Amino acid sequence: MTKKQVIILGAGLMGRLIALACAKEGFRVSVYDQGGSEVKDSAAYTAAAMLAPLAESVATENNIIEMGLYSLNRWPELIKGLSKPVFFQQNGSLIVWHAQDQSLGKHFYSQLNKTQKIFPAQFQHEKITHEKLNLLENQLDHRFREALYLPHEGQLDNRELLDALLIDAQLYGAQFYWYSPRELSDFPESSHFKIIDCRGLGSKQSITPLRGVRGEVIRVYAPEVKLQRPIRLLHPRYPIYIAPKDNDVYVIGATEIESEDMSEVSVRSALELLSAAYSLHSGFAEGRILEMNAQCRPSLPNNAPIILKTNERIISINGLYRHGFMISPALLDAAMEMILTDQSNLAQQFSIESSLPHASNH
Ligand SMILES: Cc1cc2nc3c(=O)[nH]c(=O)nc-3n(C[C@H](O)[C@H](O)[C@H](O)COP(=O)(O)OP(=O)(O)OC[C@H]3O[C@@H](n4cnc5c(N)ncnc54)[C@H](O)[C@@H]3O)c2cc1C
Known part of the structure; x- marks a missing residue:
């Protein structure tokens, strides 16, 4: 047949x-x-x-969050079925901000509280003090007095x-x-x-109606930095995330620019991403830049x-x-x-x- x-x-x-x-x-x-x-x-x-459907919920429609929650459960099953190992972890994520940006932390927290009312069963988030931060990420506690912890979020390679x-x-x-x-x-x-x-x-x-939304990321090898989970830094001008991968590699990202420009990472973006990463953890100073990449996200209106x-x-x-x-x-x-x-x-x-x-x- x-x-x-x-x-x-x-x-x-x-x-x-x-x-x-x-x-x-x-x-x-x-x-x-x-x-x-x-x-x-x-x-x-x-x-x-x-x-990170919960962290993304502050700026995303509910059906996307729903798909994200469904997918968080599906990924381990899909990855288990593959014949080659794929790095996947569900260690949660942390949201941090510098003392002068406390209002950003407050706003993020109130947005998370709104999402929790819609998805009470799947949604856990916690405002943590620096003692708990020390338990979760002991290299961050001296810089940040409090943080938000989303224990179910994940990441993969x-x-x-x-x-x-x-x-x-x-x-x-x-x-x-x-x-x-x-x-x-x-x-x-x-x-x-x-x-x-x-x-x-x-x-x-x-x-x-498809359009590209430019995003730039930097991959860094930073053995002095020992972060266990993705960290988002709230910042008035350049919010960033740092996603740890295997072998002391970190992805620092990402810009979000309404442009289909596919050219290399700009000097301004590189300065902003790396300065923000350094403000989060000084161990990035001695890191080695492995790659800088720019791409566009396929997006509808x-x-x-x-x-x-x-x-x-x-x-x-x-x-x-x-x-x-x-x-x-x-x-x-x-x-x-x-x-x-x-x-x-x-x-x-x-x-x-x-x-x-x-x-x-x-
Ligand atoms: C900087 C950045 C950071 C991101 N971070 C995250 C994140 O942390 N979490 C998350 O969930 N998502 C993230 N994304 C988004 C995610 O990468 C995209 O949503 C996803 O890759 C889109 O998948 P896709 O298969 O539709 O497109 P793509 O992955 O872009 O694949 C499209 C494929 O089509 C091929 N193609 C194009 N034209 C043709 C043609 N004419 N004929 C044949 N083949 C063609 C291309 O070569 C490409 O291989 C990020 C994206 C960017 C750019």
Whole structure:
């Protein structure tokens, strides 16, 4: 019997998740990406991969938080099923601020309290004094008198994940075609296979309201810094986060600039990110800069994701904005329901957009 066929455009985060799931379901899977197997030009390669739905809730719609909470539970299961290990931890995250920025801490705390009323069961957050901070991160307690602790938040290693998904998708028979940019028009309308469009910003021709939101991050090797969990520093001009990875590596990020400029990290951004990191922990001074990366987040006018069924053949998954790692398991499960049964209860449950929002003035 001939296998059902699926063509996936884009081998970034979403493309790889869908490729593996479809290959496991017995589809004949072909994946096209415009870049090489490391997908250095994808948002997924640059991302810090923090899984922080509660910290993000201060500036995010409730359905995104819901998808984030669902995905926090799904990631361990997805990662356990992979044949190569992927760094994942759910050690919580901390929000800190310098004494002069106390009003920012207060505002953040009141926003978290609002979210807690909507998600009381899953939402835990705690204002902690410097004794508890000392227990959690003993290198920070002399700089910060209090902090907010979100015990359930997580993070993973984006590049290990991309690698592991690729290996397993190939093991299940998926074929990957590198340096092979494709447009939807490259596939004749008479063809019988489904096309899943996961090209992120590469889909701008077909999803016209898509825009890029520039983000810059710096990877630093800093063996003097011993942080156990992602830390966000609230700051009036340059708020940052620091996400610890394996082997004393830290991702310091990220700027958020309404621009599709893909050029290198600017001097101003580098100064701001590194100064803020140094103000959080002086051990960064002797760190070594491994990489500076700039990329654009694929975003729709409402900064919410979309699963768009253009016709019987084409499904587009896009608009993951700054939340791709945080919500992709929810999008994966909803999209698979749609691929397998032509409809999705999960997509309804999470109020995932199924038609294009109108362009705004961004
Ligand atoms: C600086 C930064 C920090 C971030 N931090 C976080 C974070 O901490 N937590 C979090 O949850 N999210 C974070 N994100 C967001 C996350 O990375 C994205 O939401 C996610 O990667 C989007 O996934 P995607 O598969 O839609 O797009 P991508 O990962 O960008 O993949 C798209 C793929 O399509 C390919 N492609 C493009 N055009 C074509 C074409 N014509 N033909 C074939 N292939 C094509 C590209 O080469 C690419 O491989 C961050 C993003 C950035 C930029």
